[in-house]
Amino acid sequence: EIVMTQSPATLSLSPGERATLSCRASQSVSSNLAWYQQKPGQAPGLLIYGASTRATGIPARFSGSGSGTEFTLTISSLQSEDFAVYYCQQYSSWPLTFGGGTKVEI
Amino acid sequence: QVQLQESGPGLVKPSETLSLTCTVSGGSISSYYWGWIRQPPGKGVEWIGSFYNSGSTNYNPSLRSRVTISIDTSKNQLSLKLTSVTAADTAVYYCAGGRQWLAFDCWGQGTLVTVSS
Numbered sequence: 001e002i003v004m005t006q007s008p009a010t011l012s013l014s015p016g017e018r019a020t021l022s023c024r025a026s027q028s029v030s031s032n033l034a035w036y037q038q039k040p041g042q043a044p045g046l047l048i049y050g051a052s053t054r055a056t057g058i059p060a061r062f063s064g065s066g067s068g069t070e071f072t073l074t075i076s077s078l079q080s081e082d083f084a085v086y087y088c089q090q091y092s093s094w095p096l097t098f099g100g101g102t103k104v105e106i
Numbered sequence: 107q108v109q110l111q112e113s114g115p116g117l118v119k120p121s122e123t124l125s126l127t128c129t130v131s132g133g134s135i136s137s138y139y140w141g142w143i144r145q146p147p148g149k150g151v152e153w154i155g156s157f158y159n160s161g162s163t164n165y166n167p168s169l170r171s172r173v174t175i176s177i178d179t180s181k182n183q184l185s186l187k188l189t190s191v192t193a194a195d196t197a198v199y200y201c202a203g204g205r206q207w208l209a210f211d212c213w214g215q216g217t218l219v220t221v222s223s
Contacts, residue, residue, distance in 0.1 A: 034209035049209035091208035096153040
């Protein structure tokens with residue numbers, strides 16, 4: 001099983017600041033990496049797939065990078081609606097696995 | 107984009123079977139790769155299993171002996187059965203679909219299932 005480790009667990013930032021979230025895989029997942037955003041009481045929503053491709057309707061301030069075992073989600077300038085929990089997920093091999101999440105808080 | 111709606115009992119007794127249905131509207135169930143994901147209260151998300159390529163399934167090894175996922179294309183529904191449940195199975199259960207292999211781009215709203223006597 002590929003273990004996905006996200007850091008930091010919590011990121012405390014202000015609106016307008018840049019957020020950098022990390023996700024590390026215990027073995028290579030190539031570019032088969034997705035990022036999701038989850039707000040309280042809601043289902044996760046896809047932000048990024050293929051490590052760097054934004055999903056439909058996702059603003060350009062969200063960007064993903066990396067391949068292999070090291071990945072980054074960057075939010076260039078935090079908006080109030082971006083304060084949420086973010087998960088990475090690998091879909092390179094079974095079982096599919098998610099990271100433990102990073103909470104971006106004000 | 108399709109819309110997904112989970113349905114099923116919100117309370118299941120220990121040792122019984124949890125059964126959920128996900129109804130797909132606005133598109134064909136055959137156009138997506140499917141998964142069930144769960145989230146215990148206050149915790150992270152866990153993949154339960156997937157249905158793909160018109161008949162293939164794969165399950166989380168930690169649940170494999172207890173889980174079955176199937177599709178009824180005539181009803182555009184995905185189903186989940188989890189047997190011999192315990193309190194540890196209490197969670198919000200989501201169905202999710204992906205068009206880019208198993209990056210899930212559409213999700214149901216989730217349904218809370220509590221295991222308790």
